[in-house]
Amino acid sequence: MKIIKKRFRSTTSLIAGLIACGAAAVATGPSAVDAATEAVAQESNGVVIRRLSQEQYETIIADVFGPGMKIGGRFEPVPREEGLLAVGAARVGLTTAGFEQYDAIARTIAAQVVDPTHRKVLIPCKPAAANGPDDACAKQFLASAGRLLYRRPLTDREINLQVKAANQGATALKDFYAGIESSLALMLVAPQFLYRQERMEADPDNAGQMRLNGYAKASRLSFLFWNTAPDPQLLSAAESGELHTAKGLTAQVERLMASPRMEAGVRAFFTDMLGFDKFGTLAKDGSIYPKFTTHVSEDAQEQTLRTITNLLLVNRGDYRDLFTTRKTFLTPLLASVYGVPLLQNKPNGYPESWHAQEYPAGDPRAGILTHISFVSLHSHPGRTSPTIRGKAMREMIMCQRVPDPPGNVNFTVVQDTTNPLYKTARERLTAHATEAMCTGCHKITDPLGLSLENFDSAGSYRTKENGAALDTSGTLNAATFKDAAGLGQAMHDSPAVSQCLVRRLSTFALGRQTAPTESDWVKALNDGFAADKYRLPDLMKRIATSPEFFRVKARPGA
Amino acid sequence: MFGRNLSSFWAATALAACALTSGRAALAAETKSFVVSWFLQAANSYDGDCPDGINPLPEDMFRIELRSIGLPDNQIEEIVGGVNGGDATPEVEDTLVNRGRHNGKPMNAYTYPETVPDVGFHEVKGKYAYGFNLDGKETATNYEDPDTHEKGVDNQYWRALGCNINHRGTRTERPAEWSLHWELNRNSMPAWLISVTADDFTKDGDVTVNLYKALERVSRDANGYVRADSTFRIDPDPRWQNTLHGKIKDGAISITQPHEVHLSGDPYMLTDLDMTKAQARLKINADDGTIEGVLGGYIPWRRVLFIYGSSGWNSETMLGTDIPGAYHALKRHADAYPDPKTGMNTAISTAFRIVGIPAYVVRMDAKAE
Numbered sequence: 001m002k003i004i005k006k007r008f009r010s011t012t013s014l015i016a017g018l019i020a021c022g023a024a025a026v027a028t029g030p031s032a033v034d035a036a037t038e039a040v041a042q043e044s045n046g047v048v049i050r051r052l053s054q055e056q057y058e059t060i061i062a063d064v065f066g067p068g069m070k071i072g073g074r075f076e077p078v079p080r081e082e083g084l085l086a087v088g089a090a091r092v093g094l095t096t097a098g099f100e101q102y103d104a105i106a107r108t109i110a111a112q113v114v115d116p117t118h119r120k121v122l123i124p125c126k127p128a129a130a131n132g133p134d135d136a137c138a139k140q141f142l143a144s145a146g147r148l149l150y151r152r153p154l155t156d157r158e159i160n161l162q163v164k165a166a167n168q169g170a171t172a173l174k175d176f177y178a179g180i181e182s183s184l185a186l187m188l189v190a191p192q193f194l195y196r197q198e199r200m201e202a203d204p205d206n207a208g209q210m211r212l213n214g215y216a217k218a219s220r221l222s223f224l225f226w227n228t229a230p231d232p233q234l235l236s237a238a239e240s241g242e243l244h245t246a247k248g249l250t251a252q253v254e255r256l257m258a259s260p261r262m263e264a265g266v267r268a269f270f271t272d273m274l275g276f277d278k279f280g281t282l283a284k285d286g287s288i289y290p291k292f293t294t295h296v297s298e299d300a301q302e303q304t305l306r307t308i309t310n311l312l313l314v315n316r317g318d319y320r321d322l323f324t325t326r327k328t329f330l331t332p333l334l335a336s337v338y339g340v341p342l343l344q345n346k347p348n349g350y351p352e353s354w355h356a357q358e359y360p361a362g363d364p365r366a367g368i369l370t371h372i373s374f375v376s377l378h379s380h381p382g383r384t385s386p387t388i389r390g391k392a393m394r395e396m397i398m399c400q401r402v403p404d405p406p407g408n409v410n411f412t413v414v415q416d417t418t419n420p421l422y423k424t425a426r427e428r429l430t431a432h433a434t435e436a437m438c439t440g441c442h443k444i445t446d447p448l449g450l451s452l453e454n455f456d457s458a459g460s461y462r463t464k465e466n467g468a469a470l471d472t473s474g475t476l477n478a479a480t481f482k483d484a485a486g487l488g489q490a491m492h493d494s495p496a497v498s499q500c501l502v503r504r505l506s507t508f509a510l511g512r513q514t515a516p517t518e519s520d521w522v523k524a525l526n527d528g529f530a531a532d533k534y535r536l537p538d539l540m541k542r543i544a545t546s547p548e549f550f551r552v553k554a555r556p557g558a
Numbered sequence: 559m560f561g562r563n564l565s566s567f568w569a570a571t572a573l574a575a576c577a578l579t580s581g582r583a584a585l586a587a588e589t590k591s592f593v594v595s596w597f598l599q600a601a602n603s604y605d606g607d608c609p610d611g612i613n614p615l616p617e618d619m620f621r622i623e624l625r626s627i628g629l630p631d632n633q634i635e636e637i638v639g640g641v642n643g644g645d646a647t648p649e650v651e652d653t654l655v656n657r658g659r660h661n662g663k664p665m666n667a668y669t670y671p672e673t674v675p676d677v678g679f680h681e682v683k684g685k686y687a688y689g690f691n692l693d694g695k696e697t698a699t700n701y702e703d704p705d706t707h708e709k710g711v712d713n714q715y716w717r718a719l720g721c722n723i724n725h726r727g728t729r730t731e732r733p734a735e736w737s738l739h740w741e742l743n744r745n746s747m748p749a750w751l752i753s754v755t756a757d758d759f760t761k762d763g764d765v766t767v768n769l770y771k772a773l774e775r776v777s778r779d780a781n782g783y784v785r786a787d788s789t790f791r792i793d794p795d796p797r798w799q800n801t802l803h804g805k806i807k808d809g810a811i812s813i814t815q816p817h818e819v820h821l822s823g824d825p826y827m828l829t830d831l832d833m834t835k836a837q838a839r840l841k842i843n844a845d846d847g848t849i850e851g852v853l854g855g856y857i858p859w860r861r862v863l864f865i866y867g868s869s870g871w872n873s874e875t876m877l878g879t880d881i882p883g884a885y886h887a888l889k890r891h892a893d894a895y896p897d898p899k900t901g902m903n904t905a906i907s908t909a910f911r912i913v914g915i916p917a918y919v920v921r922m923d924a925k926a927e
Contacts, residue, residue: 290779291786333777336787341918343789348775 046552047212048511050089050196051078055268057194059228064148065113065122073105077277082513083395083504085272090511099189106188113184114177123180133170133179139163142183150192151222151229152199152215153239162187196223196511200552212550214238217249221544224509225256227268246545253544257537263313266536267305273504274396276301278377285382289458291337292376299331299352300372300459306354307368312536319501319534323367323397323491326359337372338365339461364454364461367488369393372459379457383417386425389452390445397491399500402444406437423466426450447474451487498534502526505536509543521548587755590842592849592914593776594750595784598736599715600688600852600909601727602704607684608721615723617641619677619880620654623667626675627659641875655871658882667882668870671863674882681891682720689713689909690837690854692816692894699893706839712907713854715862718887724878729911735877739865747824749776749790752840752849752914756806759842765806767813767838770919771798771822786847789918798822802838811840811851819855829864833857834895834905838912847916854909856895859888862906 052060054075061069076098081087094102113122123141127134142162146154154162162183170179187193198216203209212220215230218238222230230238234252242248256262271277279301284292306329311317317325331352335342342355359365368374378392379385394400413422414432422428429450433442451474456462463470472483479490491497502525507513514522525542532538543549614622617638624634640650658665658673665673687701691710701711719725727733749772756765772790779785792799797820804813819833833855840851866873866881874881892903 284780286780290781290783293780332789333785335789336777336785339787341789341920343791343920344774345791348773 047198047200047216048090048196049198050086050511051092051094052194052196053078053085053089053268056223056227056229059264060149061109063228063231064145065109065118068118069109069112071105072108073101075101080275080277082507083273083399084508085277086508086511087513094194102189102194103185106185107181109188110181110185114181119177123177127176130176131174132176133167134176135163135167137176138166138170138180138183141180142166142187145184146187147235148229148232149187150190151196151219151235158192198552210552211244212552214241214243217243217550218252220509220549221252221256223265224540224544225253225265226259226261227264228261250545253541257541262537263309265540266309266313269505269508270305270308271301272508274304274373275377275392276373279373282377283381284376284458288382289456289460291460292458293333295333296337296372296458297376299334300376302354303329303331303334304368304371304373307371316535316537319529319536319539320492320498323369323488323497324485325368326361326363326366328357328359328371329354330357331355334372337459364483364485366485367491369397369452369488369491370455370484375452375455376457376459382457384425384453384455384457386429386449386453387414387442387445388449390447390449393448393491394444397500398494398496399503400444400496403441405441409438410435417466423468424470425453425465426471427468448476448487450474451481452484454484498529499526501536502529502539505539506543509540509549518548521546587757588759589753589755590759590847590849591754591917591919592752593772593784593788593790593917593919594752594912595776595848595915596732596911596913597740597750598727598732598911599725600713600729600854600911601720601725601731601733601736602684602687602716603720603726603728603733604684604686607682607686608680609683610680611721612726613679613722613880613883616874616878616880619883620657622677623657623674623880623882626677627657643875646875651871668867671867671882671885676886676890677880677883679718679880679883679887680721681887682717687711687713687716687720687909688852688854688911689716689907690852692835692837692854692856692907699891711909712856712893713909714891714893714906715859715888715908718891718906719879719884722879722884735866735879738877743824744776744784745778746775748772748793748822749774749917750821750823751790751792751917751919752912753919754811754840754842754849759806759809762807763805765804765811767802767804767811767840769800769802769819769821771795772919784915786915787917789920792919792921793822794922800836802836804838809841809844811838811842813838816855819853829861831857832861833908840912849914851912852909853912854907856893856905857908858904859892859906860904862908863888 057075058071061071076092076095078085078092079088081091112118123137124144125137125140127137139159143154143159146159146162165186166179166183168179169182170176173179191197196219198219199213200210200216201213203211215235215238218230218234221243222228222234233255237243237248237252243252279297282297286292307325307327308322310327310329311322311325312319330338330340330342331354332342332344333352340357342357344350344353346353364370374392375384375389378389380388391402394402411432413419414428416422416428419428422431429442429446433439433446451472453465453470453472454461454463474481474487476487476490476494479493481487481490502522503514506522506525525539528542529539532542613619620638620641621634624637625631629637637650637653640646641654646654655668656664656666658667658670660670660673667674685702686704688703688705689701689711690703691700691708692712694710696710699714699717700709701713701716702709703711722735724735725733751770751772753768753770754765755768757763771793773793774788774790777785777788800817800819800821802813802817802819803815804811813836816835816837819831819836821831823829823831833853834857836853836855838851838853840849842849863881863885866879866884870881873879888906889902892906894903894907895905896903
């Protein structure tokens with residue numbers, strides 16, 4: 001924690017310094033310095049400060065200023081912690097280059113907001129004179145936009161600084177809108193916007209205790225269910241104190257869940273849990289897998305997310321069925337990789353569209369583990385890896401830890417796919433695992449991964465490797481199976497799978513791993529999940545309406 | 559279950575309004591379907607097949623033609639020197655495009671190639687060329703097929719243009735002219751489909767080969783090749799549905815009943831492939847599931863000329879076929895279907911190499927419609 005705190009301090013100092021030095025000569029340094037100081041002061045036990053993900057950033061900008069805003073650039077990556085980027089987002093600072101990227105994007109957005117087309121819609125007032133400052137009009141716009149961007153009303157001090165920045169900009173540049181632009185750009189690089197800061201307040205119901213304030217609660221809810229900042233209705237509920245009551249909280253949770261935007265929250269969670277960020281660097285050897293293109297990579301993720309949201313949200317199905325379902329969605333591109341016929345039935349040149357598909361009974365493709373998004377992501381560029389696939393299943397789906405291989409392992413036998421003695425991955429791994437130091441881990445991973453050997457590194461179906469028939473039998477605990485469909489059923493039946501979902505989702509919601517002191521809560525969630533027939537929305541509601549979701553500890557000495 | 563042999567499930571549900579050709583023709587029959595990935599002149603170049611030499615490149619052809627219309631050498635050199643690989647000034651391009659002469663007036667050499675004197679393309683005089691004995695005769699202008707050793711092979715298209723550098727090629731080295739045309743145009747033209755039906759591909763017996771025009775275009779894979787295992791609908795227009803009957807023997811498919819073949823192509827290449835007395839031999843590669851072979855027959859020679867003439871200046875300067883020269887050569891070597899009035903042959907014997915990769919081919923079900 002000390003390290004994190006130190007890093008955050010240096011980041012905020014950096015932000016302040018950069019803004020003061022270069023952002024705009026007319027801008028006020030004190031605004032950023034104050035914001036940074038205030039942000040650091042909020043850091044406390046149980047309170048998590050998370051950097052916005054790129055998707056969250058983009059969604060918020062679209063929500064506040066409209067979907068037409070062009071947002072270029074790419075944010076700095078976030079480390080995966082506890083299996084989730086959502087946790088890593090609470091443990092990252094910002095480099096100089098990263099801040100420069102934010103600054104450039106902020107300027108781009110601010111310029112669009114005040115351009116002649118958008119200002120008419122986005123700025124709710126007209127300045128007294130376009131060639132100079134108008135504090136009243138500036139305040140009206142900046143307070144309104146700031147409330148949505150900071151996910152709370154701006155303090156008087158904050159709004160005064162923003163208006164002052166706008167005034168100075170307008171005066172220096174003889175342009176009211178240029179002043180708004182520079183002030184908005186500052187707001188968009190402020191820690192209050194870039195980081196999800198959670199503020200505490202004294203809990204009136206429990207003397208000496210602290211609680212998250214209404215706005216912090218609103219943010220936790222909104223980012224969990226919609227993966228974006230609270231909407232005005234939720235902010236109003238925060239302001240009124242409604243979120244501090246069980247009835248008010250439940251009403252807002254149900255409202256969020258009833259919205260189609262809940263799909264965004266579910267997608268964000270599974271995108272994180274399934275490690276889809278790794279698609280950004282996924283490559284396949286085109287000479288071996290010519291069908292695998294970047295479009296396939298994009299469609300593969302979408303296929304799995306559509307399958308998930310259709311089963312869990314549209315049909316309110318059992319989470320465990322994700323590992324056995326034969327229902328999915330395909331584009332013609334994906335169909336060609338899977339080797340199934342699929343008609344677009346549209347004129348040439350139309351973008352490829354999605355079609356609901358159902359594999360017939362007995363088809364080896366069942367469940368999301370047989371999707372391209374899993375088998376290709378957890379393979380080498382030129383060959384499969386039952387070990388990597390097995391490790392991914394253990395770690396991602398079952399929340400089990402598989403140790404990294406020792407540094408001095410000889411992988412030659414496994415890597416040589418041309419050795420006539422070991423034609424299949426099973427044969428190569430069997431030979432490799434005879435080394436004592438390797439056996440332990442491979443026993444954990446390989447029986448799972450080998451059952452997916454019918455799917456090559458690109459996700460296409462095969463029955464042979466190097467001319468040798470594939471043996472796709474495997475085991476998981478006491479369960480034995482003969483192929484991927486059997487693996488899916490074993491995963492479906494494994495308690496570790498549903499328990500892992502509870503663990504991941506609660507961690508995702510909190511932005512941190514649950515503490516040992518929260519084990520009762522986790523157990524209750526697991527029990528509730530089972531009682532709810534493993535329905536994800538019900539689990540999300542249980543998390544969001546439980547006191548533990550918002551519980552914070554009083555600052556030592558408070 | 560997978561590949562192009564489909565389960566009844568897919569036929570019943572995934573493609574409700576369509577009937578899959580794969581595995582659906584008859585209970586006992588098996589159908590394998592493909593999308594054409596390459597369609598090229600069946601080149602068979604080898605040392606000595608053009609004893610008179612390879613035809614000169616465009617600049618030299620221009621010199622010959624400009625000289626024949628009476629331009630002085632210094633003016634010719636000035637014009638030809640300005641060609642600059644096709645990046646000529648508008649004046650130079652205009653002069654060369656209009657190098658035909660009619661009553662002393664400039665004429666467009668591509669629209670009116672007959673107004674440019676014949677430069678006399680060298681012809682392929684070698685013994686071997688791909689194709690079929692289309693007329694049942696063996697004459698001095700026939701070849702022997704290098705693979706089947708069938709005699710009396712009629713392939714005058716090869717004779718006419720096979721000594722141009724951009725037509726030189728072999729089975730494995732694609733000729734530049736056709737490669738470029740096909741590569742550029744297959745993205746925009748409807749895909750061509752092949753469906754082969756036999757009772758048992760592992761045994762000798764009857765076989766039916768269907769050639770179709772698809773409603774869809776091809777898509778590309780990561781390497782820029784045609785993507786395998788895509789799904790195509792057969793164009794319901796009966797004009798583009800061709801059924802040929804033949805035999806399969808030792809895995810080799812041959813058409814034994816010559817038939818017409820009509821396929822719609824790309825305006826910049828083959829507007830329509832109208833082939834008569836078509837024959838084919840094909841072989842399915844067991845390793846990768848592709849099909850490859852030769853399709854031969856007579857096609858209107860002016861249709862062939864259009865391949866070159868349609869892109870005129872660019873075709874000449876980039877690909878190197880002198881278009882008036884091609885006109886004269888094709889006309890000279892045309893060998894079938896004489897015009898009743900003029901007696902001039904209207905068609906020329908050809909042979910094309912055809913390659914297909916696995917695909918799903920579906921027919922729009924009339925009943926469902």
